[in-house]
Amino acid sequence: MRSFTYQRASDPSAAIQALAMAVASNDPPTEAAAQPLAGGTTLIDLMKLDVMRPRTVVDINPLASTWSAINLDGGNLRLGALARMSDVAANPEIQRNYPVIADSLRLAASPQLRNMATLGGNVLQRTRCTYFRDISYANCNKRDPGSGCAALDGFNRMHAVLGTSEQCIATYPGDFAQALIALDATVEITGKSGVRNIAFAQLHKPPGDTPQIETTLAPGELISAFTVSGRWPRSVYLKARDRQSYEFALSSAAVALDVQDGVISDARVALGGLATVPWRARAAEALIKGQKFDAALALRVADAALAGAQGRRHNAFKVDLGKRVVARALHRAATMEI
Amino acid sequence: MSIAAPEPKANMGQPVPRYDAVAKVTGMAKYAADMPLANPAYAYLVTSAIAKGRIDSFELTEAKNIRGVIDIVTHENAEKLKDVKLFSEGGYMSTTVQPLKSSDVAHDGQIIAVVLADTFEAAREAAHRVKVNYRPATPSTTFDSPGTTSVPAKGQASRFKEDPKVGDFAKAFDEAEVKITASYETPTQHHNPMELFATSCVWNGDNLTIYEPSQYVYGLKNGVAQQLGIDADKVRVINYYVGGAFGSKGSVTPRTAIMASLARRLNRPVKLVPTRDQGFTIATYRAETRHQIQIGANRDGKLVALRHEGAEVSSRPDAYVVGGTKTTTRLYACPNVDSLVSIVHADRNTPGFMRSPPEVPYLFALESAMDELAVKLNMDPIELRRVNDTMKEPIGGKPYTSRSLMACFDEGAKAFGWSQRSAAPQSMAEGDWLIGYGCATTCYPTQMAPAAARVRLQRDGRARVEIAGHEIGNGAYTVIGQAAAEKLGVPFENVSVHIGDSDLPPAPVAGGSNSTASTCSAVMMVCDQIRQRLFRALMPNESVIDKAKETVGMGQTPVTESANSGRPLDREKAFDALGVSVVEEYGEWKPEDAPKDSFRAMQQGQVRIVGGSAMSDKIAYAFGAEFVEVRINKWTHEIRIPRLVGAFAAGHIMNPRTARSQLMGGLIWGMSSALLEATELDPRYGRYVNDNLADYLLPVNADVQDVEVIMLSEQDDHINPAGVKGLGELANVGTNAAVCNAIFHATGQRIRKLPVRLENLEV
Structure with a gap:
């Protein structure tokens, strides 16, 4: 882990501003010098492993007062991005109307992690590929573009069989995202120029020739909510x-x-x-x-x-x-x- | 009484709560890295990213520029420490590869540099910024890798004395009515104790204090002294609690003397807490093994021929070998036996003890093969064990001091409901789940080693026991306190127990399940010396009758009385007669058969363990029977274990609470070793891949459902004064075979390679 500056953002615009300040032009968001901190269950791990090296960490937990609501009004579902996994999994309305969401959250991680981790952070959880997470392995196109992929011919039991490329076969590890993509969820993204909405299916990018670029988020953008229309009790x-x-x-x-x-x-x-x-x-x-x-x-x-x-x-x-x-x-x- | 504190049966002590329970649950127990140090420098290790080759150069500028960095030590500027032999060759070390000595790299994750800084964070950041230029060579790291060498263990490793054999195996096998030939494999595994491999070193003048979790403080003290070239009396090792060890903290690893050397150089305490992944390569591991078993039997199930061939991986320079054939060739009656153990030298770190080092892999092979034989004979696997049960081991014809194997099977079968099992494979199911029942034998040698103790008794009935034993979660504080309390006739609460400090009288390594037998035998002997002194003060012409012998572990006050008049001893009167307020005794105890140099070796941190199959006129083992229910999902092939039942007989049980806890943990580990635990090696690089607690799978609570531990009453007067067989390593043996036997019952598919993953099943 490298030393970093810790900032606490009091509201969404302060967070966007703090993150934007450190944005370098061509870096993918995961390489940006300023990283948002929500539950921290992925970011802190990767910083300790020296995989992620932000110079500034912007704590967005104070935004929870506006970004963590669970709302089922009007037949649709809206989940604030800073809602904790455990709170959403335990919500009886979600269990009744969206069992796929409740179960995908309940079956993920451990109770301690679910109590910390947020929905927004969860969908951005990075791969568990051991070659990616261990910097002593030199060949990782995701960590170091052009360096090769140690997993292709390495120990790849946990690796992907769909959506792979010759550059990367790292598995997307999450559970909740599968529920969101199945239900045609929409992602609400808050950035410098305001709020935009995209289909959840447009959020992640397959590795192709640029496995270092994992999402379509621009540097400095934050996921603020997920919405699902209709109910899916079955x-x-x-x-x-x-x-x-x-x-x-x-x-x-x-x-x-x-x-x-x-x-x-x-x-x-x-x-x-x-x-x-x-x-x-x-x-x-x-x-x-x-x-x-x-x-x-x-x-x-x-x-x-x-x-x-x-x-x-x-x-x-x-x-x-x-x-x-x-x-x-x-x-x-x-x-x-x- | 409760599930956690079972009602004692005959020849069992009271289930008193752990001596250290409150300290542990309140966080007051200080582990090595918790010990306060004055202004320590923090060390962070840099370990090699290649498994074989040389270091061309280091680039340290960027790392040294991190604020707070004091120094970065590599082979270019490290003190050259003295070479010390492997622990099993008359030395102390877990490996003879000495890091920081040259630019050579002998294995993955070898220590190649140490960053010293004013804070842990600065040391870590600088370590991440160290750049190393390697000249890598191609490593040969495991079985079948080109470039490894295979040699017989006999003649290589001095502790491996024989390949047991008797009769004419070849002829008997050839003529046998029923035959089994099968090969088995077990994987690399790592101990992963919760507590990391921390070390703090503090010099005070030319005296060195080491705070490090250790299963052998006398070994560590003497080994480090030799490496540093100083008098062992100048070294003190302190560790009051060990947060799990399982063998990994039994011998001296290279890190300790390096930290001592750096602390001396800096003239400042040095504190090291290595990372989890570094723990995979700076300490030891259970090496992968391969086995071939051949069994010939009569139609009635009686064995007529048995051959066990085992192969184990070790490092290039060291011949570490577990050689479990000494047990598997003696477990069942069989007139014609042959065996062979080989070592495969590869570009790996030297392996080491891991809970039941020989028995876990070797009984996996034998107990799987026994199940295969039962299937072939169409015989109940318990009955197959019964017809081959014996009170005399077949190799030398020596009698077992006691053996309750079939009693364990009978009690375990009853508790498990074995009679509900329908014998045919794939014949039991419920909903989406196939159900299988399996069983296996476990056994573990009864071992003892010389130990010394100092005991002090005050006139007011308070006592103090001092012995350099080790609390590795085994309940050492508790059982040592119980032994003293009951011998001295004072309440358990009156005894203060002092262990985990090499300034105390020596105790052996907490390994080989010898701790309770050895330390309690020594403490009991010294308590007897005190009783004799008190007795003689009051009744100089009479001898003491030892009723305590029958009551040790029972939580009762012994009636120490005169052999002639039957008068009981009055402690306070005895002290008054002696005219003192405190009586203190020191004594050294050694088991029968211990070699002549035992006590000298004990002081030098060299263990002379005796017992098991190595005694001259008898053989001593603890036994048990283990039962497993597996459920296999027809759709996903996920393997789950709803029930584990183990029935065990291990001589005198000092404390049913701590014993149950050990046995329960063993069963869980045994299950884990069958289904989950494996360290994956990337053969291209010769490096470990899953070196963390997310990817190295250990069972979580949800994987552990019903676990039932049954302790049988057993008395054995032929082993040691405490009558204790030792059970710390009993319950995790055979479980792996029981799991695979249950999987066969559920699916009809025989798995001979561990761990069993869902992709290995074709349901």
Whole structure:
């Protein structure tokens, strides 16, 4: 960890101003000299590991008074970006109307981390790729563009099989993001020039040739809220992992269905633990709409969801695992009592 | 009484609460890095990013410019410390690779520089800014890597004396009615104690005090003195509590003398708290092993031939070997036995003790193979153990001092509900989950080593016990206090226990599960000396009758009375007769069979452990039976363990509360060693990849559901005065096999390589 200046922002405009002051022109936001601090559960870790080296840390926790509300008025959902994961997971209205959101949060991390971590920070959580997190490994295009990727032919059991490139196969580690992308959530972003909204699916960027650029956020911008329209009581989050708790997904699925008279009128499928970014399986969804659920349909959908997946030495199993997880999540969603 | 404090059965002590319980739960217990120091300099290690090669140069300018940096020490300017032998070759060291001695790099994460600064933060930042230019070579790091060398352990490692064999294995195997040949593998594992490998060194004139978590303060004191070339009497090691060790803090690692040397150079205390990932490479680990088991049996299940071949990875210079064949060849009756252990020298750090070093990998192989044999014979696996149970080990024909293996199986089976098991694989399920039941034998050698103690008794009934034992979470304070209280006939609360300090009388390494047997035997002996003195003051012509022997551990006041008249001893009168207020005794105890140089070696921090299979006329082991229920998700193949049951017999149980805690922790670790724990090596670089507590998987609370510990009553008068077998390393043995046996029962699939991951299952 390098020494840094700690600033506490009293309100959103002060935070934006503090972050903007230190913005260098061409750096991706993760490399910016000023970094926002919310729960700190990723940033502080990466600073201790010397992976992130901000010169200024801007504590935005005072913004929680305006940015942490949970609001379900008018049939839509709005979640403040500084809401704590544990508060949202424990909200009975969210558990009832958006089980996929509540479960994706409840099954993530540990109680201690969920009490600290915020929603905005959670979706920006950086990869757990061990070669990225250990600076003594020289080859990491995400840390040091052009240096290569040690994971391609290294120990890559936890790595991605979807959305990869020859430059990077680091897995996007989060759970909550899969629920958001499945539900077509919108991200509200606050920056120098005011507030803008983008589809959640537009937030993360696959690695391509620039794995160091992880999101479409501009330096100095902050996520202020997430919104979801409509309610999704028939939705599930299924997570397969080595441990029963406090463990990242080897494969997970966020599934939401709208079933009218036994026919699936709308379906959403997103995959976690498998891809370099939050991953929506749209081609698979298209197979379900207008159909009645049965086991054979679930298997076809699962196959389609993993189409194009590319396994490597230690993670090839994830392709088949991913299919079984999708199929089981579909079954759970189709048969759940609401 | 409660679940945590089980009702004592015959030959068990009282479950008194831990002596150090309040200190620990209130945060008052001071661990090594908590010890206050006057104006310390903070050290931060720089470790190598290559596993083999040379350091061409350092670029230190940027690092030295960090405010607060005092110095950066590398091989170019470090004091050249003396070479000291490996602990198992008559020395003290965990490795003979001595960092900061030359530009050579022998393994991943070797210490290559130390930053010293006024604050921890400055030292860390500067360490991150140190640039190293390497000339890397290609490392050969594990089995099958080109360039490793494989040699028989016998003749290489002085502690590995024999490859046990008896009869004619080849012929018997050839003629056997039923045969099993199978290969097994266990992975690299790291101890990961909660407490990091901290060291603080303070010089006062030419006296050195070391604060470091240690399982052997006398070993550390003598080893560091040799490295520094100073008199061992000038070195004092203090550690009142150890925050977990599991073998990793048993021998002397290179960091300690380096810190002592730097503190001497700076003339200032130096404090080091290495990081979690550095702990993977600056201390020891459990090396990966490979095994081939061949068993020949009659149709009735009786073994006629057994061969166990094991191979273990070690470093280039050191022949560290665990060699568990000394146990696996003696566990069951079998007339024809053969074995061989090899060492594979690779570009790795030297491995070291890790909880039940030989038994965990070697019994995994044997107990898996026994299950395979039971399946082939269509026989209940418990019955297979029963027909091969023996009171005489097959290699030398020596009798077991006691052996309650089948009693453990019977009690454990009852508690577990083994009779509910339907024998066919894949025959039990519930909802999405396949269910499997498995079991395995555990055993661990009963070991003792010489120990000394000083005990003081006051006229008012207060007592003080001094012995350089080690509180590694094992309950050492508690059982030592119990032994003294009961021998002296004073309440437990009246005894103050002083351990964890090399200025106290020597105790052996807290390893090999010998601590309770050794320290309590020594303390009891010295308490007897005090009782004899008091007795003689009152009744000079009569001898004492030792009723305490029957009551030790029972929480009762011993009736110390005259052998002839039956008159009880009145402590206060005895003190008045002696005309003193305090009686103090020092004594040195050694087990039967201990070599002649035992006491001299003990003072020099050299352990002479005896017991297990190495005794001249008998063999002593603790035994147990372990039962596991696994559930495997049909969809995800996730493996979960809802129930673990272990039944154990280990001689006299000093304290059922602390014993249960040890056994429960062992079962959990055993499960973990089957399903979770593995240090992953990237063979291209010869480096560890998952060197942190997020990626090196340990069980979390949600992984540990029902764990039941059953302690059987067992009395053994042929081992040591305390009658204690030692159980710290008993319960994590065999569990890995029981888990795999249960997985076979659930799925019909035999897994022979640990850990078992969900991708290994084809349900």
